[in-house]
Amino acid sequence: MSINRRLLILSSIALAALLAGPNAAMAQDKTVKIGFIGPLSGGNAHHGLAARNGFRLAVEHANASDLPFKIEPVILDDASDPPTGVNAALKLVNDRDVIGAIGHWNSPVALATTPVFNRSRVPFIIWGAISPRVTAQNLPFVTRVTPTLIAENAPLAETIANKGVKNLVILSDTSDYGKQNTLSFTELFEKAGGKIVAADAAPVGTTDFRAILTKLKAANAEGLYFGGVITEAGVVRKQMKELGMDVPMYGISGIYDPKFIEIAGDAAEGTIVGVRQAQDNPKADAMTKAYEAKKYPEPHSHYTMFAYDAVGILVDAMKKHGIDDKAALAKAIRDIKYDGVLGETTFDPTGQTQVSVAIMLFAVKDGKWVKM
């Protein structure tokens, strides 16, 4: 008797589930989440906020288009700090509704979180971190829509060498980003005919570079390549001037920021950087217009476009391949041929973008970054 009753209850539950199942699936307003991680506080917040706005804009545009599901954005801060980034990543991968995520400006943070996303089988697209090692690991769930630092260093090294500069010194931070910059710039500059006469590195957060700069100054180079990020770059530039190192400073997008000029002050003049710029196309113009119409407090930058397209690629793959099989989704992202604000994005077998991006040189003139 009791067994019969239990059976009855079980079967009615099963029946109810059967009836309810298709109904739920048929509902049009199924909500899925996609995540964003980036530096929203700290010295690099400027870049994170520009990208976050691109992410928001892209999600709004996706929701306005004809999608079989609704997207809820989840925005988290990594504060340029690997442990904070990993915590944010864990928060995302432990939420079953999160289908995919985009993230990171800092390479050390990206190197820490990508294994988390890969292990948890959540597709992850990087919009800002540029160390080659991030995609060199070839994690199947990780792709990157921005070119690596090699793509930025190559034209910079050539331009400097072509100007007749024969020898340079390098100062970088000791993070993976700094090391990769030193490696790639040394190789590229020496291939272009120049010579690196001395190189040194200091941890991120160092504030007094005088002892190192005094050592580098003795090498009598024609310039200093700085392979770190904004704050340290500003401090180094200021202390170079104080020590009487009257030579230009070179760098890539890691120091291309108004904060650099704010910290370096008058000493900022004569700093030259190579920065990747997305090519002009009608879609990019449309995005810029939409961005301006939204009146975000932060100005848009190239990171806005990288984040915007990262979402576009993720949503496009979700639309075509569904959201249930994340492995298929990750594969779909890698196989994609996406026409977005950056132009046509395709990925190489390691998940690195093959989009062609122009590099432009900027110099500090009269307290502003000016296109050269």
Place this chain on the structure above:
Amino acid sequence: MEQIAQQIINWLALSSIYALLAIGFSLLFGVINVIQFSHGDVALTAPFIAMAVFASLGALLPGADLVVALIVAIFVVGVLGIVLERFLIRRFRTAPPMMALVATVALGIVLRELIRILYPDGSNPHPFPQLVPGSALSFGDVSLSWLVVAMMAVTGLLVAVLTWFLYRTGLGLRIRAVSQDIEMARMLAINPNLVFRVTFFVASVTGAVAGLFYASYVGLMRFDLGIIAGLLGFSAAVIGGLGNMAGAIIGSVVLAALDTLVQAVFPDGAAYRLVVAFVLVVLVLVFRPAGLLGRTVVEKV
């Protein structure tokens, strides 16, 4: 040769910053017998206060000088020291040392977080002006800025004034009396609370001067600079002998020498500067626990 001369200038500049910080630690420990672990954070609030005062002064009195802001900042930090003594440190003077240690470490965190919250955009680094602009001497590849000259001069002056104060004034005599035997001093009608207040004011003021020089020397103020400033100042005081002013200065000179040497000699040496500094602290603690000059502390403990 020129490189060596420049490194010596770098070394002396660092020495004076470390010395100003270490003197504060030493004075507080010598008199109150409490290790004030947030001394570095107290010191590094000075640049933020100075810039906040400078910004608001500009609105009130156009043309107000940065000097006014600096004096206000130094005074405010001195008063902050008195407030901390009255409401926090005094309670832990007779408590087990572990309690004072935890309380002051916590206080440091509170101070840092307050800077982040109260100062506009406080989580991010801000530029700090060179207090004394210009280059005093430029000889070949060697350059000596007026700032470094001022740092060394002010440090020398402060040490002289402090020595005079401690050894040639009535208040100084009372401070030394309390530091040697608080019960006996009390019997001789010395008010220890007054002594503590004065000591905290003096230590915090020297800390504030160190903080302002530190920020100006590196050209930057960041809410978390107090951690490293505190650790280095404390290490210098320990190397020289806690509670001993001459020891604090010698400890600072030794620490700054190692700091500069490691970076000047070894490739990528900056990564090892703290390692070397703290290995020295460990060695001193193992082989000469009272520090290089710390005789009196041995008797006291």
